[in-house]
Amino acid sequence: MTAQRPVLVARSSSHFSRIARIYAAELGVECVFEPVFDIKATQASVFADNPLLRVPSLRTPEGTWFGSIGVCRELARRATPRGRLLWPEDLSSALGANAHEVTLDALGTGVTIIMARVAGFTDDAPLLEKPFARLHGALDWLEANLDAAIASLPERQLSFLEVSAFCFLTHLEFRQLGSLASHPALRAFCAAFGAKDCARTTPYYFDKPPAA
Ligand SMILES: N[C@@H](CCC(=O)N[C@@H](CS)C(=O)NCC(=O)O)C(=O)O
Structure with a gap:
């Protein structure tokens, strides 16, 4: 992690990852982007320890969130949204x-x-x-x-x-x-x-x- 910024472990070609990227951008939460290059990998360590071997995940000092909705909810908790x-x-x-x-x-x-x-x-x-x-x-x-x-x-x-x-x-x-x-x-x-x-x-x- 860089200066406590959350790390988005994801792929820029992935639609579930883009959901998280859009939330981060809209809510102004700066993340370090850590791409997963080999989607065929079978080691959870490649996927931020997500046992489901999928992207995205969000790694933070407090814990790691697996999956787009959990990631988006955590991004929201780290932001001050201007609307609902x-x-x-x-x-x-x-x-x-x-x-x-x-x-x-x-x-x-x-x-x-x-x-x-x-x-x-x-x-x-x-x-x-x-x-x-x-x-x-x-x-x-x-x-x-x-x-x-x-x-x-x-x-x-x-x-x-x-x-x-x-x-x-x-x-x-x-x-x-x-x-x-x-x-x-x-x-x-x-x-x-x-x-x-x-x-x-x-x-x-x-x-x-x-x-x-
Ligand atoms: N429930 C997960 C699904 C994530 C997912 O399926 N991600 C795809 C990329 S878009 C993936 O990692 N595929 C690799 C695989 O299925 O092994 C979420 O909401 O993020």
Whole structure:
């Protein structure tokens, strides 16, 4: 850790990591970024001791938080937000709760497909038929419902739903998991959220290990 700054152990190409990067940027919490270069690694030490072997984690002098929502909540505790922060438990309507469920499951489905690719499967593998069908279903459902779910939210600085939906939707094209070509409402949502500083300053890219 550098001068007690929290360390974000993450990947700049990862959608769950971008959720945390967006919270850190929006809340003004300076973190040291520690990239995980080898996503196939099976040692927990590579992942800040996360036994699930996933990113992101946030390492601090007080402890290490595993996973995007725990990381974001800890970033929020370290900040003085200028507005309300909305979390999944604030989504009390069926529409809001389902938007959260569809978005989070779709994020996980992206991980399933990417890890299958890493293991050498091609996108036409029978194993991936249902994950791709799930992504298409999620996109169609979000196209029809995300705007209304967001419109029902109270005034806020940030909501976990919007941040995670933005990270999911923009990652689709970055990793060629799908397209928003026939989803105009989702494209408009991405354009609007993508204009925020916290989104503009956290683009996806592949971290490169330092030259040997
Ligand atoms: N529940 C976790 C999921 C994190 C996750 O799936 N991260 C992906 C990268 S976007 C990962 O580490 N994949 C490696 C693997 O599945 O082995 C969170 O909310 O952060």
